[in-house]
Amino acid sequence: MKDRAGRRRARRFAIGTAVVVALAGMNGPWLYRFGTEKYHQYKINQPEYKAANGKWEIVEFPEEYRQNTIHAALLRTGKVLLVAGSGNNQDNFDAKQYDTRIWDPVKGTIKKVPTPTDLFCTGHTQLANGNLLIAGGTKRYEKLKGDVTKAGGLMVVHNENPDKPITLPAGTRFTGKENGKTFVSKDPVLVPRAEKVFDKATGKFLRNDPGLGRIYVEAEKSGQKYATGTQDNYTVQGLSGADARNTYGIAEKLALDKKDFQGIRDTFEFDPVAEKYIKVDPMHEARWYPTLTTLSDGKILSVSGLDDIGQIVPGKNEIYDPKTKEWTYTEQERQFPTYPALFLMQNGKIFYSGANAGYGPDDVGRDPGIWDVETNKFTEVPGMSDADMLETANTVLLPPAQDEKYMVIGGGGVGESKLSSEKTRIADLKADDPKFVDGPSLEKGTRYPQASVLPDDSVLVSGGSEDYRGRSDSNILQARLYHPETNEFERVADPLVGRNYHSGSILLPDGRLMFFGSDSLYADKANTKPGKFEQRIEIYTPPYLYRDSRPDLSGGPQTIERGESGTFTSRAAGSVEKVRLIRPSASTHVTDVDQRSIALDFKADGDQLTVTVPDNKNLVQSGWYMMFVTDGEGTPSKAEWVHVP
Template sequence: MRYRPSRRSRTTAQAAVAFMVLAGLNAPAVIGFAEAKYHAYEINKPGYKAAYGHWGVADMPAEYQLNSIHAALLPTGKVLLIAGSGNNIKLFKGGSFKSTVWDPVKNTFRKIATPKDMFCAGHSQLPDGKLLIAGGTARYEVLKGDVKRAGGAMLVKNEDPDHARTFPKGTVFVSPGGKKYVAQFPVRVPAAKKTVNKKHGKTIVTVTANQARVYVEAPEDGTQGITDTSAQYGIQGLKGKDRDNFYGLANKLGMDKKDFQGIREAYEFDPWTEKYVKVDAMSEARWYPTLVSLADGKVLAVSGLDDIGQVVPGRNEIFDPKTRKWSKAATRYFPTYPSLFLLQGGDRVFYSGSNAGYGPADDGRIPGVWNLKTNRFTQVPGLKAPRILETSSSVLLPPAQDQKVMVLGGGGVGESRKSTARTAIVDLKAAKPSYAAGPELSEPTRYLNSVIMPDDTVFTTGGSRDYRGRSASNILKAQFYNPATNTFTPAAAPTVGRNYHTEALLLPDGRVAVFGSDSLFGDKDNTVPGTFEQRVEVYTPPYLYRASRPEIHGGPTEVARGGSATFMTASASRIRTARLIHPGSATHVTDVDQRSIALNVKRANGRITVSVPKDSSLVPSGWYLLYVTDRHHTPSKGVWVRVR
């Protein structure tokens, strides 16, 4: 009898034939699908997680998503994400500025009213736990071919010693030939300086004009607004003595490229009320500035693009959180977002050479130690590939007492395709500090994020080989650097590519959260515009897959420098180390706030006592996370402690 397949058998056979035909036609896709499935199986095995850790994407509802440009861990355990206009000129022109607070424990989100465009501002943690944010965006860049109106800097002079004056946005300046230019921002001009001296019995009064600067533009499109000669400009609407006392001076007003422009405004973010509070404005407008905490609790602000789009020429300033006002600091020029680290034992900061870009290729790029009191700058030599430091990562290696700084990767100036796998380490306690080569990264990398971990390692992740991930060059790799062995070990690979506008923070529970990324293009051929990465990816390190973690509780929330604090624990005999880790405040792969301080530990039944160093340049006042680790380097959850 001849066999006759059933309907079900025929269907199955036909499906198998169809699958084999499709598989033959699409072998790479089928193989790729199988490989992806197998990879997902492998990375979720307990043994793999215990060896390499694991990545997961946080579920952020659409209404809270934003282009994260800045990220800061707050003493409440929450994370403040600031976008401002988020590199979106439509949002900028519409005045739509965004911030979100994320609770990584509850995975909840809250929108925050954002008063100014804090896109590309600077920020630093203050001693009372508030976050200082200074600067931001007054104007987006306009490339040369897109410039429609002539414009540039106008110096507004005041020869009246008795009155200051504020001129509003829209003030019109008129040249002797009748050309008009309009102020794009309000400008306040201080009163002239008046000195009275007596000579040979006569009273001599000298008046020196004061001045302020404002960006102006021609009122109409076209080349007719261009002027290449210096001139004095009258101010439309002034009469009598005011017409003589107040006037403008300008040189070239042209149609060349217009860079980003900064703002002077500064705010404190209160973690407990979750509101921005305005403080005194800076004397200089700043876009891409670095803010770094000092030993006395004040904050140093350096660099940035000013109100006409030029790098601030070395005019630095200091914020006093007690008065909420700014004062002048030592003069020193740096390119934008320089990485500066407070050093132990005095009024010195170290410039690692890392920066985020704007400024001449040969000015302010050399690493060195800067004394803020004497304004002396001592260069630090020995760095391989010193011209490939832009968008590099820098970190004060743990523990901070060792006073070693590491620089990792980096790229060439501007939109250069150059990048490097170089790492280098400098011992700043040496008599003559000099960089020495460290172990190389697995491939040339820029925009690498570096995070200090509770077990004295540094976790590094992401980056790209080319400028802003161009040519699909994002690097899906992560690794740990161990300062004790001077080696890298691999970690689980992230699933989300990260380059420009990326931040990474250590969370209180020992995980690492990574935010942002702003690829220039969305394809390998660089033909499709890139989109901003809004997903938040969280890395769980291998130590969180171990059997148990040490625990501490019941201690004080405040401790004095030079003092001690006692905590209850059932793990006293297991505990080997204690570290105070300052919460991170990251932007543009720059986080100068994070540092890890080693504490002395005394153990007893059911408790431990930790001692805090007395040096305020090693342990600046503020909120810290206290972690303890056992002999397997497994850390506890972080406990918030305020150091006064």
């Protein structure tokens, strides 16, 4: 079973040995100058090496186009949208410097795009019409403990009045009944009316459940003496009569603690042809680090994130309708940590792998499972190993998507934990009682692994770091191809650039992969100098593009409906073994819930290749796809874009 990897290793060793022997025969001072690094360069550029291991190349944009890319999405034009917003840089944020680029990976051209607001840490997903839905972002940067001067925190405003909601304007003052201290709100808040609760059996009125509004409040003056130590009940100033009786606040301690990032409600569709952001209806909740996932009916579910007061959104999820371009709350609530890995299953339910990007309590919404959004039923999927290390893990729907096997790769402990997992875990959701079983391990515990599906059904897994945000110089310069049919990793050429937090990877229509971002906390092994954002792009050309020829593909229809067929032209039609529709990636924080590779049935006749798109709308979500054909050698064509309406 280890044959393939073993053979590769032997081949690599053989190439290395041959060169060393040749050099040893020459002797002389030249040999000494020819150091390890040069030898490495020589080795990795040999045709045999590239054909076995692929090749990595760094792409550096001209200086004025460089940015801290946090988000990347492949557009149906074949160009890549690269979004930084303020790019995790407080100076950019203060200067309102928000960046977006569009890069053409074939021509190498790059263009700036005006960015309407701070889209740093937004959520995104591909829409059926080829636009990219983008929702959420940054309202305010975090403030670390010693930088916070005014005591503050969350005030939960209660409304006991069942007859009407109440709105409190920004600047509303709350005074503690016990502590006598006054705090001021930063934003307006709408508090819904109370709900009357009746006994189900007798119909008898039991009580009013107050409506709740959540608002950030702050002391009027700086200093520790304005902080509180414990929970208190607060009267709302400026109210009179029934409003004064019905409305009050409750806050836990209001102190000089760290303040987290705060989210925004803004939503846009990015038009890939006009290359512009188009503003649509904002979300109901502000979100920083939300996940957007396409549902069975083509609407988009938005989940989690930090809200406009820097608290995790407490289970209030909402749905975007691309027809009306409006958001509606789901009927029931369910809370997840930020950037949860949520995928549409073939039965229309949502699979949550447990992977996430790291905010939220460690005991809420951390267990993987299958979620029926409509009934809110959640069925756990057991068997996850290193279950307490799912932050910053990657999740991939293994190809082909029909098999419905998900792989969860690496991950780390909650928060800034040093712990990381070298495991991969695979869940077969087609099984009667789905459970996770371990797949092959990585060499090291790995947070932030990048993972991309390739047209030949392999998955490239690379990069990441052992410690939180690459601390102690722990970036991992390794890459592997995972082969689902043998359940094995095959080590390939090492990446040139370390990539940890704020990184990701994307399959390009020509079969290459692009990698972006990385945000090391420190620049040195001793963790004393601040790190610098990695602005370089890297391209990996897989081994399959170092063969003599690749299948051609052209001439098909641009649109194929589910359940329908289309005929393409390829001189290699007779040798085609696989046809795949691959949904373009939209990736951030090594989270990409869009990418999936769907197998198509096909028939060859001469140079004609007729392919059929599966019927299931949950398997083949409406949208634009890259169609690749792969021959018996495992060499893919370039993709043709196909729209499934």
